[in-house]
Amino acid sequence: MSKPTQLRIAGGTVYDPANGGGAGGADGVVRDVCIEGDRIVAELPASARRLDARGMVVMPGGVDIHAHIAGSSVNHARRLLPEEHAADPMPAPRLDDGAITRSGSGGTVPSTFATGYRYAGLGYTTAMEAAVAPIAARHAHAELDDTPIIDAGFFVLLGNDDYLLRQLGAGEAARARDYAAWLLGTTRAYAIKIVNPGGVEVWKGGGDRRNVSGLDDAVGSSAVTPRKILEALAGAANALGLPHPVHIHCNNLGQPGNAATTLESMKALSGQRAHFTHLQFHSYGGAAGNGWSSAAREVIEYVNAHAAVSVDVGQVMFGAATTVTADSPVEHLLYASSGRKWVNVDIELESGCGIVPYAYREKAAVAALQWAVGLELFLLANDPWRVVLSTDHPNGGTFLSYPELIRLLMDRAYRDERLKRVNQKLLAGSALLDGLSREYTLGEIAIITRAGPARLLGLKTKGHLGPGADADVTIYASDSDRAQMFAAPRYVIKAGTLVVEDGQLRRAPAGRRLAVRPEYDAAVTKDVKRFFDQYACVAFENYGADPVA
Amino acid sequence: MIDRTVANVTCLGCGCACDDITIVVTQDRIAEARNACALGIAWFGDGTVPAETRVNGRTASLERALTEAARLLTGATRPLVYLAGDVSCETLREGVAIADRLHAAIDSLAATAATAVLAAQRRGRAGATLGEIRQRADLVVFWAVDPSARYPRYGSRYAVAPRGVAAPQGRKDRTLIAVDVGEALGPADADGRLAIAPADEVDSLEIMRATVQGRTVGEEARFRAAVELARRMTEARYVAIVTDGEPGTTSADPARAEALVTLSQALNAPTRCALSTLRGGGNRSGADAVLTWQTGFPFAVDFARGYPSYQPQAGAAALLGAGEVDAALVIGAPAALPVPVATALARVRSVVIGPRASAATFQPAVAVDAGVAGIHEGGTAFRMDDVPLPLRPSFEGARAALVTVRALRERLGP
Numbered sequence: 001m002s003k004p005t006q007l008r009i010a011g012g013t014v015y016d017p018a019n020g021g022g023a024g025g026a027d028g029v030v031r032d033v034c035i036e037g038d039r040i041v042a043e044l045p046a047s048a049r050r051l052d053a054r055g056m057v058v059m060p061g062g063v064d065i066h067a068h069i070a071g072s073s074v075n076h077a078r079r080l081l082p083e084e085h086a087a088d089p090m091p092a093p094r095l096d097d098g099a100i101t102r103s104g105s106g107g108t109v110p111s112t113f114a115t116g117y118r119y120a121g122l123g124y125t126t127a128m129e130a131a132v133a134p135i136a137a138r139h140a141h142a143e144l145d146d147t148p149i150i151d152a153g154f155f156v157l158l159g160n161d162d163y164l165l166r167q168l169g170a171g172e173a174a175r176a177r178d179y180a181a182w183l184l185g186t187t188r189a190y191a192i193k194i195v196n197p198g199g200v201e202v203w204k205g206g207g208d209r210r211n212v213s214g215l216d217d218a219v220g221s222s223a224v225t226p227r228k229i230l231e232a233l234a235g236a237a238n239a240l241g242l243p244h245p246v247h248i249h250c251n252n253l254g255q256p257g258n259a260a261t262t263l264e265s266m267k268a269l270s271g272q273r274a275h276f277t278h279l280q281f282h283s284y285g286g287a288a289g290n291g292w293s294s295a296a297r298e299v300i301e302y303v304n305a306h307a308a309v310s311v312d313v314g315q316v317m318f319g320a321a322t323t324v325t326a327d328s329p330v331e332h333l334l335y336a337s338s339g340r341k342w343v344n345v346d347i348e349l350e351s352g353c354g355i356v357p358y359a360y361r362e363k364a365a366v367a368a369l370q371w372a373v374g375l376e377l378f379l380l381a382n383d384p385w386r387v388v389l390s391t392d393h394p395n396g397g398t399f400l401s402y403p404e405l406i407r408l409l410m411d412r413a414y415r416d417e418r419l420k421r422v423n424q425k426l427l428a429g430s431a432l433l434d435g436l437s438r439e440y441t442l443g444e445i446a447i448i449t450r451a452g453p454a455r456l457l458g459l460k461t462k463g464h465l466g467p468g469a470d471a472d473v474t475i476y477a478s479d480s481d482r483a484q485m486f487a488a489p490r491y492v493i494k495a496g497t498l499v500v501e502d503g504q505l506r507r508a509p510a511g512r513r514l515a516v517r518p519e520y521d522a523a524v525t526k527d528v529k530r531f532f533d534q535y536a537c538v539a540f541e542n543y544g545a546d547p548v549a
Numbered sequence: 550m551i552d553r554t555v556a557n558v559t560c561l562g563c564g565c566a567c568d569d570i571t572i573v574v575t576q577d578r579i580a581e582a583r584n585a586c587a588l589g590i591a592w593f594g595d596g597t598v599p600a601e602t603r604v605n606g607r608t609a610s611l612e613r614a615l616t617e618a619a620r621l622l623t624g625a626t627r628p629l630v631y632l633a634g635d636v637s638c639e640t641l642r643e644g645v646a647i648a649d650r651l652h653a654a655i656d657s658l659a660a661t662a663a664t665a666v667l668a669a670q671r672r673g674r675a676g677a678t679l680g681e682i683r684q685r686a687d688l689v690v691f692w693a694v695d696p697s698a699r700y701p702r703y704g705s706r707y708a709v710a711p712r713g714v715a716a717p718q719g720r721k722d723r724t725l726i727a728v729d730v731g732e733a734l735g736p737a738d739a740d741g742r743l744a745i746a747p748a749d750e751v752d753s754l755e756i757m758r759a760t761v762q763g764r765t766v767g768e769e770a771r772f773r774a775a776v777e778l779a780r781r782m783t784e785a786r787y788v789a790i791v792t793d794g795e796p797g798t799t800s801a802d803p804a805r806a807e808a809l810v811t812l813s814q815a816l817n818a819p820t821r822c823a824l825s826t827l828r829g830g831g832n833r834s835g836a837d838a839v840l841t842w843q844t845g846f847p848f849a850v851d852f853a854r855g856y857p858s859y860q861p862q863a864g865a866a867a868l869l870g871a872g873e874v875d876a877a878l879v880i881g882a883p884a885a886l887p888v889p890v891a892t893a894l895a896r897v898r899s900v901v902i903g904p905r906a907s908a909a910t911f912q913p914a915v916a917v918d919a920g921v922a923g924i925h926e927g928g929t930a931f932r933m934d935d936v937p938l939p940l941r942p943s944f945e946g947a948r949a950a951l952v953t954v955r956a957l958r959e960r961l962g963p
């Protein structure tokens with residue numbers, strides 16, 4: 001057996017906030033980072049191969065806590081966008097070792113290979129697919145198998161699950177928890193996702209009601225409400241000791257005045273660990289039919305004051321996007337107002353899927369408000385460890401817009417310049433207009449793009465550069481134009497392999513799958529099987545993502 | 550091998566992909582395919598498949614066949630890869646990789662439903678997985694299709710008979726309407742039916758959409774029944790419109806496919822509606838899904854420029870017909886190829902890897918028999934509604950398509 005490869009990244013300015021350096025806005029520390037095999041080690045012999053990083057910025061590989069990159073909903077979106085794919089072709093990259101690579105296409109919803117290569121090119125080495133219906137788990141895994149380089153996992157949709165809702169209606173809290181645990185394991189998922197709790201179920205039910213509007217609306221029986229769903233699943237995630245708490249997309253996404261629902265949801269889970277995703281889409285003031293405004297300050301101040309709450313922002317970036325979500329009633333509203341292509345797929349007994357291609361224009365009043373709300377959330381956040389950078393790719397913009405977003409956060413002059421150009425109509429109450437002067441430091445960027453999300457995901461070997469960590473390292477040539485700097489890392493190392501050098505892909509190893517398999521009382525499977533025999537169109541034995549026979 | 554029964558087997562005889570089949574094997578033959586319909590029983594057959602390897606019609610070693618296949622394909626200036634039926638998604642992924650490597654054109658059995666796919670690309674779609682139609686639908690409209698012929702268990706498993714969450718009494722809780730368009734008739738046992746002349750079909754759909762949207766429409770007598778149906782649909786709680794995506798007796802007019810999409814979308818303003826587009830078997834929906842995630846396009850992709858480009862007007866049949874292709878690789882069962890493709894393949898040098906390759910009528914230069922996905926080989930297949938299902942082989946020992954296709958890919962080098 002050959003010895004594991006050794007590499008000393010020498011003399012770079014290291015931002016490793018999880019291990020002290022760079023936290024709280026401190027500058028990086030000039031030190032070596034040593035890699036042996038696929039791990040970071042404390043020391044290496046002087047003879048080890050060196051990579052000269054003097055004058056460069058060294059960070060752990062990026063960790064995307066919430067993106068839509070693989071699975072049936074994403075593939076429906078791809079199928080809907082042939083024009084985008086035609087406009088952004090990707091020839092197969094040539095690698096150093098002559099290994100096979102694949103061509104593909106980009107746009108807002110790239111092909112799987114393009115997704116893997118482009119994440120790596122951006123210095124991101126881990127990503128979480130944020131919404132997979134359990135029945136399509138096998139599909140999501142197959143796509144992730146075709147998504148090279150990045151380590152990836154997914155969140156499984158449970159907030160409108162028929163069996164789960166039945167258990168809540170019957171007061172069977174323990175069985176609901178066992179079910180969640182069984183489902184996570186059998187689908188090889190990483191965390192529990194709630195999307196518009198109860199709302200998708202109401203939308204699918206037909207009749208006069210189209211959605212729920214608040215936490216105490218009845219979902220089917222009055223014993224089941226969005227509040228009950230939130231409480232049950234947050235409780236389950238914490239009781240099961242999952243590495244990531246329940247991941248919540250609140251009710252009323254995108255509606256004026258929805259900040260009230262968002263705050264109520266946070267309060268409903270008060271004291272429990274919970275992650276609230278794409279907060280920007282849930283932080284609006286005003287009222288339906290009576291204008292929109294920013295409620296970012298109110299929402300983020302609550303987050304600031306409550307340590308058990310974490311969020312990712314879901315920033316809107318100007319340009320093309322594709323909205324793709326399990327929140328299908330919201331997509332119907334968006335379709336009704338935009339009149340563009342619309343996909344809706346009701347997913348049996350579990351969830352939904354809605355897709356509308358979209359573009360955020362800086363001259364559009366609502367888009368400008370959304371852009372401003374996202375930035376306010378970032379700039380008013382006190383604890384970067386709990387406020388993660390995301391665009392809800394590809395909903396608010398694609399992951400390729402992260403460097404531009406970083407520049408907006410780090411460069412006030414640039415931000416103010418951009419602010420002048422956007423539609424001002426709805427910005428009256430926005431803190432941005434008051435001239436928020438904060439500029440994120442490199443240390444804080446390292447937190448919101450890697451150390452923070454890794455910690456919130458419970459990925460102990462990610463997001464830091466201490467001994468034992470995964471050797472996922474991104475090295476940037478310092479550049480005062482932060483968008484430039486973060487768009488084109490000088491080197492990206494994944495699991496000890498140099499995968500990107502000067503913007504060129506060098507190697508494309510397969511990534512690893514991130515999944516959990518919590519314990520549960522096996523009695524639950526008997527009851528689930530009974531339910532399957534009654535209602536399901538897939539055999540219980542064929543469900544999930546485990547190999548059969 | 551010993552006698553055995555294998556439960557929860559998925560049938561790929563049509564796009565229903567019923568996964569409740571029990572296969573009984575006695576004396577190394579399928580003695581019974583329990584729960585399967587006649588089409589399914591025929592698809593399973595007795596479980597025997599040939600295991601020939603031929604080069605230019607003569608028996609050859611696998612080694613020789615793969616070498617010859619690689620030579621033929623790498624030597625071609627305009628190769629075509631065709632993804633045929635009865636192979637798993639795992640094999641299809643290898644097939645797309647080969648096309649990418651060869652800078653070949655690639656198409657698949659999914660292209661048979663091109664009209665419906667293209668309409669959905671222009672407008673999107675209002676859909677549901679089949680199980681959700683079972684749970685929800687109280688009004689099921691069969692638009693110029695009777696599924697019992699080509700999708701025999703569609704009614705009993707999904708849209709008509711079974712009990713659902715919102716249809717606790719099954720059939721009794723659902724109203725079925727047959728829309729007969731010319732020769733294309735809906736089910737005989739529908740609760741109501743109306744006839745539309747083929748020439749009036751698109752106009753009828755447009756007028757129905759106008760009705761649903763509350764726009765006033767003229768009361769021409771020939772549209773009266775359609776308008777009445779549209780009103781009835783808006784009053785239902787959850788409408789399913791069932792249409793056949795595969796070619797047959799219905800028109801391939803793009804406007805027709807689009808009008809079905811936009812009607813079903815419009816119905817989601819006053820109520821809920823899902824359009825269920827029936828698709829054939831053999832895991833063709835898997836070919837659509839795999840090609841989409843690997844390239845961004847569902848069928849008719851061309852890698853000639855070193856990246857995928859979409860050529861829906863120049864798919865396999867068109868390229869072959871124009872004499873552009875000088876070598877073809879067919880992955881899957883040649884027996885179920887669309888007729889124009891099979892006919893044109895007789896005029897080019899071809900490699901076939903798949904079930905009964907050696908029996909291909911177009912005389913391939915290289916034929917390597919493989920087992921049938923779902924009978925002799927495991928993996929994943931997609932139901933017509935994109936629900937992925939595992940395959941459970943009831944035999945071992947037949948040469949796996951996956952292994953052979955992968956071996957060919959490896960032989961092509963990076």
Ligand code: SF4
Pocket residue numbers: 560561562563564565566567584585586587588589590592700701702703
């Ligand atoms: S309906 Fe289709 S999938 Fe089901 S048993 Fe018959 S042929 Fe097979």
Ligand SMILES: [Zn+2]
Pocket residue numbers: 066067068130131278325392395
């Ligand atoms: Zn999302």
